[in-house]
Every structure is written in C-alpha cells, then in structure tokens.
Amino acid sequence: MTLVLSLGDPAGVGPELAVRAWAEGAGPFTALGSADHLEKLGATVARVDAPDATPWPEALPVIDIPLAEDVTPGTPSLANAPAVVEAINRGVQLCLDGHASALVTAPIAKWVLKEGAGFAHPGHTEFLAHLSGAPRPVMMLAGPELRVVPVTIHIPIADVPAALTPELLEETIRVTHAGLIRDFGVPTPRLAIAGLNPHAGEGGVMGREEIETLTPVLDRLQAEGFDLTAPLPADTMFHPAARARYDAAICMYHDQALVPLKTLSFDDGVNVTLGLPFIRTSPDHGTAFDIAGTGRARPDSLIAAIRLAQEMAARRA
Numbered sequence: 623m624t625l626v627l628s629l630g631d632p633a634g635v636g637p638e639l640a641v642r643a644w645a646e647g648a649g650p651f652t653a654l655g656s657a658d659h660l661e662k663l664g665a666t667v668a669r670v671d672a673p674d675a676t677p678w679p680e681a682l683p684v685i686d687i688p689l690a691e692d693v694t695p696g697t698p699s700l701a702n703a704p705a706v707v708e709a710i711n712r713g714v715q716l717c718l719d720g721h722a723s724a725l726v727t728a729p730i731a732k733w734v735l736k737e738g739a740g741f742a743h744p745g746h747t748e749f750l751a752h753l754s755g756a757p758r759p760v761m762m763l764a765g766p767e768l769r770v771v772p773v774t775i776h777i778p779i780a781d782v783p784a785a786l787t788p789e790l791l792e793e794t795i796r797v798t799h800a801g802l803i804r805d806f807g808v809p810t811p812r813l814a815i816a817g818l819n820p821h822a823g824e825g826g827v828m829g830r831e832e833i834e835t836l837t838p839v840l841d842r843l844q845a846e847g848f849d850l851t852a853p854l855p856a857d858t859m860f861h862p863a864a865r866a867r868y869d870a871a872i873c874m875y876h877d878q879a880l881v882p883l884k885t886l887s888f889d890d891g892v893n894v895t896l897g898l899p900f901i902r903t904s905p906d907h908g909t910a911f912d913i914a915g916t917g918r919a920r921p922d923s924l925i926a927a928i929r930l931a932q933e934m935a936a937r938r939a
C-alpha cells in the first residue's frame with residue numbers, strides 16, 4: 623500500500639514540490655490532483671485509478687482530478703477551489719477504506735477554499751476530523767529538535783482564554799501522549815506544559831488560568847502516572863537545555879507552539895494530525911504564493927512529511 627498526496631492549492635508551491643519530491647525519490651506516493659498540471663511542471667505521470675506504486679520511480683502515479691482553469695502560479699483561482707477540496711476528500715476516503723497507508727497534504731489557502739468552495743473549516747486538521755468523525759484532532763509540529771502541540775489551534779487570540787477548557791487540555795494531553803508512544807516510539811513520554819500568561823501567571827498576579835484551569839487537570843493526570851511539568855513560563859522552555867527535558871511541548875495557542883518550531887526547523891518541520899483514524903502529515907509551511915513558480919521553494923519539509931508518514935505507517939503495520 624502506498625501513501626497518497628493531495629496537491630493543495632495549484633497556484634501555490636504544493637504541485638511543484640510534489641514533482642521535486644518524486645524527482646528526488648521521496649516515495650512512492652500517488653498524487654491526488656491535476657495530472658495535466660503535473661506534466662506542465664515537468665513530471666512524467668502515470669494516470670491511475672487507485673493508489674499504485676508500480677509506475678514508480680519512472681513515472682509519478684496520479685489519480686487525476688482535473689482543474690476548472692489553467693494555473694497561474696502565485697494567483698489562486700476560486701474556480702479551482704472545488705478540485706482542491708475534492709483531492710482532500712478522495713485522500714481521506716482512500717485511507718478510511720484501507721487503500722492508502724497515509725495521507726500527506728500539500729498546503730491550501732483557507733480563504734481561497736472558503737470563497738471558492740464554501741469550505742467551512744479553518745484548516746485541514748479540523749476538516750479531516752470532520753470527514754472521519756474524529757472527536758479530538760490534535761495538531762503536532764515535529765522537527766528534529768522539538769515537537770510542539772498547540773491546544774487551541776486556528777482561533778483568534780482574543781478567544782483563546784475561553785476556549786482553553788479543562789476538557790480540551792486533558793484530551794489534547796491524552797492524544798499527544800498516545801501518539802508519541804504509537805507513532806514516534808517514545809515509550810514513556812515526558813510532556814512540558816506551557817503557561818498561558820507571562821511568567822506562567824506569576825502566582826496569579828499576571829493571570830489566573832494556570833491556577834484555575836491548567837493545574838487541576840495536570841494534577842489529576844500526574845496522579846494517573848503522566849509525566850508532566852507544572853505550567854512553565856513559555857519564554858524559557860525552548861532553549862536547548864530546556865528542550866532536552868521533554869519529548870513534546872504542550873502549548874496554549876497556535877503561535878506559542880509554531881513560532882519556536884518554525885524558528886528552529888522551518889525547512890524540515892512536519893505537521894502531523896494525531897487523533898485521526900488514519901495517518902496524516904504535511905509540510906509545516908503554507909502555499910508560498912510569493913515564490914510559486916520561481917523554483918525557489920525548498921522541497922525539504924514536504925519530503926520530511928512523506929518520510930515521517932512512511933515511518934508512522936511502518937510502526938503501525
């Protein structure tokens with residue numbers, strides 16, 4: 623069984639990076655998207671009806687999902703948005719039906735899908751959970767030096783304190799813990815927990831979420847045997863000596879997690895969705911419309927996402 627790769631926004635860097643990954647031998651994978659577009663980007667493609675490794679590496683297998691309009695790199699087309707969503711849908715179905723070992727997703731621009739296809743989700747993470755009925759999808763960004771998990775994900779910063787409920791924190795910790803054991807081979811995960819406020823609240827004078835929301839959950843889980851820190855000041859938990867003390871950092875909001883990860887590992891960080899009934903990885907970067915079609919986009923993060931999906935599939939086999 624091979625993995626499938628949805629090509630993401632055709633005007634972004636996803637398709638050209640898929641061609642680079644194929645040319646560099648990172649696979650096998652079957653692409654989900656426009657075969658014509660991949661050919662224009664220089665790939666020798668084999669149109670297939672189902673995930674198929676046999677054309678590899680002479681040709682890049684693709685389940686063709688035609689586009690409505692020709693592609694102008696860097697200029698997203700609302701008319702092509704339905705085909706982008708269809709590629710993700712097909713990938714999920716192939717995984718759920720046991721025809722693909724994992725789904726790797728190239729980047730989408732959420733606003734394009736919303737305006738062009740009525741896409742009602744803030745990202746893949748939430749859409750994949752919706753399609754597969756997963757109750758608690760968890761976003762993990764994994765690099766060679768750091769793994770981070772944002773508890774709240776794609777919401778405005780003003781909404782974070784209210785969204786940060788004990789239930790969400792507990793479920794995120796449980797899903798992360800299980801994922802580290804199952805997918806990363808960490809037998810006894812150590813989790814560092816970031817505070818929400820400066821200085822982790824400084825005893826309540828700079829915010830009370832650590833005392834009222836976080837600590838009761840952490841105390842309960844520690845009593846169950848989870849290896850967790852107390853809420854840590856986020857500004858001092860990402861330097862090298864601090865990172866050596868944990869296997870993943872549980873962060874309270876998107877940028878608290880993704881800023882350190884992308885600072886350390888922008889070129890080879892991988893976005894993993896834990897808590898789904900199938901494996902999903904993605905490069906850590908977005909559509910990069912500003913450099914699409916220029917040849918400047920680096921394929922490293924997509925290749926790392928493909929390799930991690932392969933490793934996860936091998937561990938689960």
Ligand SMILES: NC(=O)C1=CN([C@@H]2O[C@H](COP(=O)(O)OP(=O)(O)OC[C@H]3O[C@@H](n4cnc5c(N)ncnc54)[C@H](O)[C@@H]3O)[C@@H](O)[C@H]2O)C=CC1
Pocket residue numbers: 635728729730731732733746893904905906907908909910911912913918919920921923
């Ligand atoms: N998994 C996904 O589908 C993701 C999608 N996005 C979407 O992408 C769109 C653009 O987001 P931005 O914040 O601008 O982030 P971005 O990652 O697309 O671009 C940020 C900067 O990094 C550069 N860059 C990105 N990928 C690169 C690569 N492979 N090689 C070299 N340079 C690279 C870009 O040229 C740009 O200067 C947004 O609509 C966002 O929602 C963002 C992150 C992940």
Ligand SMILES: NCC(=O)COP(=O)(O)O
Pocket residue numbers: 744745746747748880893904
């Ligand atoms: N910042 C991460 C991001 O936007 C990717 O989200 P998703 O599409 O993987 O949910």
